[in-house]
Amino acid sequence: MYAGVIFRNSKGFFVGTFCTHIGRGNPLEAELAVILHSIIYAHAQGWLFLWVESDSSLVVDTVQKKIPLIP
Numbered sequence: 112m113y114a115g116v117i118f119r120n121s122k123g124f125f126v127g128t129f130c131t132h133i134g135r136g137n138p139l140e141a142e143l144a145v146i147l148h149s150i151i152y153a154h155a156q157g158w159l160f161l162w163v164e165s166d167s168s169l170v171v172d173t174v175q176k177k178i179p180l181i182p
Contacts, residue, residue, distance in 0.1 A: 112136065114145040118153065127156065142170040 112135060118127040129152055133144040146163055153161055165171055172178045 112141055114141065114148075116145060116149045116152070118149075118156075118158070126158075139167070139169060139173075142167050143173065146170070146174060 112133050113130055114133050115130040116128060117125065120126050129148075131145075131148050133141055133148070136144070142165055146165070149163065150161065153159075163174070165174075169178065
């Protein structure tokens with residue numbers, strides 16, 4: 112499974128992109144892996160302030176620690 116990410120600045124202008132292989136897994140694992148890879152990539156670029164968007168409310172709640180990853 113592969114995932115791509117687009118980075119934009121605070122004005123909405125394109126600043127970067129990347130694609131990564133995230134291996135096998137379910138959709139939740141895939142979304143979380145993409146967010147983790149995105150944060151690591153952004154940090155390596157020196158982009159320290161991020162706005163992460165996802166269409167999965169489960170992923171958003173998990174990242175915000177409203178739902179524990181491991182019960």
